[in-house]
Amino acid sequence: MAGKKQFDMDTALDAAMIQFWRAGYADTSVDDLSRATGLNRSSIYSSLGDKDTLFLRCLDRYAARYGDKYDAALSCAASEPLAAVRAFFDVTLERIADPELPDGCLIAQSAMAIPVLSPAVAAHARQALGFQRLRLRAALKAGRMTDQDAETFAVHAAAVNQSLAVMSRAGASPAQLLAIVDVTVDALSQALRAQRGRF
Amino acid sequence: MAGKKQFDMDTALDAAMIQFWRAGYADTSVDDLSRATGLNRSSIYSSLGDKDTLFLRCLDRYAARYGDKYDAALSCAASEPLAAVRAFFDVTLERIADPELPDGCLIAQSAMAIPVLSPAVAAHARQALGFQRLRLRAALKAGRMTDQDAETFAVHAAAVNQSLAVMSRAGASPAQLLAIVDVTVDALSQALRAQRGRF
DNA sequence: TCTATCTTGAACTGATCGGTCCAAGATGTG
DNA sequence: CACATCTTGGACCGATCAGTTCAAGATAGA
Numbered sequence: 001m002a003g004k005k006q007f008d009m010d011t012a013l014d015a016a017m018i019q020f021w022r023a024g025y026a027d028t029s030v031d032d033l034s035r036a037t038g039l040n041r042s043s044i045y046s047s048l049g050d051k052d053t054l055f056l057r058c059l060d061r062y063a064a065r066y067g068d069k070y071d072a073a074l075s076c077a078a079s080e081p082l083a084a085v086r087a088f089f090d091v092t093l094e095r096i097a098d099p100e101l102p103d104g105c106l107i108a109q110s111a112m113a114i115p116v117l118s119p120a121v122a123a124h125a126r127q128a129l130g131f132q133r134l135r136l137r138a139a140l141k142a143g144r145m146t147d148q149d150a151e152t153f154a155v156h157a158a159a160v161n162q163s164l165a166v167m168s169r170a171g172a173s174p175a176q177l178l179a180i181v182d183v184t185v186d187a188l189s190q191a192l193r194a195q196r197g198r199f
Numbered sequence: 200m201a202g203k204k205q206f207d208m209d210t211a212l213d214a215a216m217i218q219f220w221r222a223g224y225a226d227t228s229v230d231d232l233s234r235a236t237g238l239n240r241s242s243i244y245s246s247l248g249d250k251d252t253l254f255l256r257c258l259d260r261y262a263a264r265y266g267d268k269y270d271a272a273l274s275c276a277a278s279e280p281l282a283a284v285r286a287f288f289d290v291t292l293e294r295i296a297d298p299e300l301p302d303g304c305l306i307a308q309s310a311m312a313i314p315v316l317s318p319a320v321a322a323h324a325r326q327a328l329g330f331q332r333l334r335l336r337a338a339l340k341a342g343r344m345t346d347q348d349a350e351t352f353a354v355h356a357a358a359v360n361q362s363l364a365v366m367s368r369a370g371a372s373p374a375q376l377l378a379i380v381d382v383t384v385d386a387l388s389q390a391l392r393a394q395r396g397r398f
Numbered sequence: 399t400c401t402a403t404c405t406t407g408a409a410c411t412g413a414t415c416g417g418t419c420c421a422a423g424a425t426g427t428g
Numbered sequence: 429c430a431c432a433t434c435t436t437g438g439a440c441c442g443a444t445c446a447g448t449t450c451a452a453g454a455t456a457g458a
Contacts, residue, residue: 026225163362187386
C-alpha cells in the first residue's frame with residue numbers, strides 16, 4: 001500500500017482537529033491521533049508533522065474555518081449591526097448544537113492551557129482571540145459606534161463568545177446559552193439606540 | 200524524620216491547588232506536586248491521597264475559598280443589587296490582579312477538561328459552576344428582580360465571570376477585563392431601573 | 399533508655415508517552 | 429516484466445507517567 005497516498009488529507013486533518021478539540025493537547029496522545037485519523041504513526045509524522053506542528057495546523061485550520069463564518073455573519077454590520085452581532089453568536093451556538101462536533105472551542109481550550117503550551121502554539125491561540133476582538137470592533141465601527149464603545153463591546157462580545165465554550169462543556173442547556181447571549185445583545189441594542197438618539 | 204508530621208497541611212494543600220490551577224490536571228505530574236509542596240511522593244500518597252483524590256480536594260478547597268468571597272460580595276444584594284454584582288466581579292478581578300496567584304480559574308479550567316476528567320471530578324466542576332449561578336440568582340431575587348430576569352442575568356453573569364478566566368489567560372489587560380464586566384453591569388443597571396420603573 | 403509507631407526518602411514496577419527506524423510491499427514508469 | 433519511489437505497519441528507543449514498597453530513622457510514651 002504505497003506509491004500513492006492512502007488517505008485524504010482534509011479528512012485526516014479534520015479528524016485530528018476534532019480529537020484535539022474534544023480532548024485538548026495534553027490529553028491527546030499520538031496513538032489517539034492515529035486512531036482518530038486512521039493513519040499509522042509513521043504516516044502521521046511524515047505527512048502531518050510532529051504533535052506540536054500538527055496541533056498548530058489544527059488550531060489554524062479551526063481559526064480559519066470558523067473565522068470565515070464569523071466574518072460572514074458580521075458582513076451586514078454596516079447596515080444592521082445588531083443583526084450582525086446576533087448572527088455572530090449564532091455561529092457559535094449552532095456549532096455547539098451540532099451533535100457531530102465536540103462542545104467547547106479549540107481556541108478557548110488552548111487559551112486556558114497557554115502556560116503549558118509551546119510558545120508558538122500559545123502565540124497562535126492569543127492571536128486567534130485577538131482577531132476575534134478586531135473582527136467585532138471593525139463590525140461595530142462599521143455599524144457607526146464610537147471608537148470607544150466599539151472597543152468595549154468588542155472585547156465584551158469576544159469574552160462572552162468564549163464563555164459559551166466553558167458553559168457548554170459544563171452542560172449548560174441551549175436555552176441557557178441563548179440567555180447568556182441575549183443579555184449581551186440587549187445591551188448592544190441599548191447602546192446602539194442611545195448612539196442613534198444623539199443625532 | 201518521623202513520628203510527627205514534617206509539614207503544614209494547609210500550606211501543602213495550597214501549594215498543590217496552585218500547581219493544579221496553573222498547569223491543569225493533565226499537565227501536573229505527581230513529581231510536580233512533590234516539588235510544589237516540598238513533600239515526597241510517599242508522603243503525598245499517604246497524607247493527601249492519589250492524584251485524582253488530591254485534585255478533588257483542591258477543587259473543593261478552591262470552590263469553598265472563593266465561594267465564601269463571592270457570597271460575601273453578594274451579601275448586600277437585597278439593598279444594593281448593582282453594587283453586589285459589581286463586588287462579585289471584583290472578587291474575580293482582584294484574584295486575577297494578584298501576582299501571587301495564577302491567572303485563570305481552576306473551576307473554568309476543569310470545566311473545559313470535563314470530557315477527559317474522571318466522573319467524580321467532572322461532577323464537582325459542574326456543581327461548582329451550578330452553585331455560582333444559584334448564588335447570583337438568589338442575590339438578584341433578593342434585589343427584587345423577577346424570577347425570569349434573575350435566572351437570565353444569573354447565568355449571564357456566571358458565564359461572563361468564567362470568560363474572565365479565558366481572557367486573562369490569553370493576556371487581556373486589567374482594563375479589558377474591566378470593560379468586559381462593565382457592559383454586563385451596565386446591562387444589569389438598565390434592567391434594575393426598568394424593573395423599578397414598573398411600580 | 400528501650401520500644402513501638404509513624405513519616406520519610408529513594409528505589410522500583412509496569413504502562414504509556416513522543417519520536418525514530420526500517421523492512422515489506424504497492425505504485426507508476428519504462 | 430523490471431526498477432526506482434514512496435507509503436505503510438510495526439518494532440523499537442529513552443523518558444516520564446502514576447502508583448507501590450520498604451528500610452532508615454526520628455519521635456513519643458514508658
